[in-house]
Amino acid sequence: MNTPVQIGLPQVILFIIAVLGIGMLISSLMGLFGGRHELELFEDETGRQYRRWRKRRRELRWKRGTSGIIMLILAISLLWLTFAVQSYLGLTNDIKVARVQATSFENDPHNMNLQLTMLDKDGNPTSNKLYNVNGDLWRLECVMVKFPTWMNIFGIHSSYKLTRLEGSYNDSNLERNSKHIVIDLNGGAGDFFNQAHNASWSKPFVDATYGNGVFEPADGKAYDIYVSQTGLYAKLANS
Structure with a gap:
């Protein structure tokens, strides 16, 4: 069987766009569902106080996630465009x-x-x-x-x-x-x-x-x- 792999400049550009889209998708999801660190004050048994960072549980951050939602939509659009264009190139080549x-x-x-x-x-x-x-x-x-x-x-x-x-x-x-x-x-x-x-x-x-x-x-x-x-x-x- 012959299985041609057609790699040219269009495929390279589309692959880079796909990588960017996946990166934006991961980043936007982490931004929407990511946890956060807060600086808290603690006191031990001797009365000595100290501070440390404490990680809060992950939660959906709608109020602060507007930019993340926009990035998510953009990432999905880039991925859809990549697959659509590559499918067209494959069908016509x-x-x-x-x-x-x-x-x-x-x-x-x-x-x-x-x-x-x-x-x-x-x-x-x-x-x-x-x-x-x-x-x-x-x-x-x-x-x-x-x-x-x-x-x-x-x-x-x-x-x-x-x-x-x-x-x-x-x-x-x-x-x-x-x-x-x-x-x-x-x-x-x-x-x-x-x-x-x-x-x-x-x-x-x-x-x-x-x-x-x-x-x-x-x-x-x-x-x-x-x-x-x-x-x-x-x-x-x-x-």
């Missing part, structure tokens, strides 16, 4: 993971030559292979491990892994009865996906585990494949 170009044969329209170029998280090719696939459409599949929204503050993108390439037919009769070619990619789903899907320990840290796929016609055009926080989608390549 998609990663190009592959390029697919398939061309059907003129004398055999239900077969295609398909070139699949897989890319790393930086857009560099990791493999470039040519396949012969049955069908009118090609389909690229992956498995996804989607993390909770709160983990977006650390710039963690959903985990993904390209797992399968296959063809399908426009005609449902051909889809039911004709030969299919299925190509496994990257060793299939893998242990991490299976463990995250079944293990109880992963529930607080995993929002969902599922399969996902994108399909396009074998029209000779090149398609760039992107992975978002929720799955794959295809766009016509610029060149």
Whole structure:
């Protein structure tokens, strides 16, 4: 599984804002519920007097806590803004993971030559292979491990892994009865996906585990494949 961590200047700024917000939140709560020290006069058995500081029990200090309440509201607002902005950055910062170009044969329209170029998280090719696939459409599949929204503050993108390439037919009769070619990619789903899907320990840290796929016609055009926080989608390549 690939789990990109997207750390840039926006994430650093948001992290600093989050730290400030948490600090203000703790400070405001301590100000509202904090105890206080008072200087008291004591006298021992010999009549000698002395003074010492005595800590009073914690209590809610409404009259003196106006500034603390304002700081509390400001801290919560900063934290909410941080998570909202980071969630937006995570949802819009998609990663190009592959390029697919398939061309059907003129004398055999239900077969295609398909070139699949897989890319790393930086857009560099990791493999470039040519396949012969049955069908009118090609389909690229992956498995996804989607993390909770709160983990977006650390710039963690959903985990993904390209797992399968296959063809399908426009005609449902051909889809039911004709030969299919299925190509496994990257060793299939893998242990991490299976463990995250079944293990109880992963529930607080995993929002969902599922399969996902994108399909396009074998029209000779090149398609760039992107992975978002929720799955794959295809766009016509610029060149």
